[in-house]
Amino acid sequence: MMHFSCDLCGKDLDPEAQTRYVVTIAVTQVFEPLCEDEAEDDRDYLQEIDQILERTDVHHDSSNEPHQEMRYDLCCDCRRRFLRNPLGRDSAKQLDFSQN
Numbered sequence: 001m002m003h004f005s006c007d008l009c010g011k012d013l014d015p016e017a018q019t020r021y022v023v024t025i026a027v028t029q030v031f032e033p034l035c036e037d038e039a040e041d042d043r044d045y046l047q048e049i050d051q052i053l054e055r056t057d058v059h060h061d062s063s064n065e066p067h068q069e070m071r072y073d074l075c076c077d078c079r080r081r082f083l084r085n086p087l088g089r090d091s092a093k094q095l096d097f098s099q100n
């Protein structure tokens with residue numbers, strides 16, 4: 001049997017006793033050429049893409065990859081907390097709030 005634990009609070013998740021929630025986060029790099037350059041028809045987009053790819057190749061650090069996917073297992077409580085604040089904004093404020 002596979003063993004799961006919550007990636008936020010570390011609580012064990014027994015698949016037979018508890019609902020497990022999976023959060024998948026996909027981060028995709030979007031390259032949008034500036035609109036001002038539209039008149040410039042002879043622009044060599046292929047060369048630019050090559051340059052971007054070269055630059056990407058230099059760094060093997062995975063944080064520079066144009067597309068990344070992360071997957072987390074969450075328990076019921078952490079799922080609720082995550083949905084309330086997916087990006088972790090205002091975490092200080094939320095801490096005060098949860099203390100009641």
Ligand SMILES: [Zn+2]
Binds near residue numbers: 006075076077
């Ligand atoms: Zn949890």
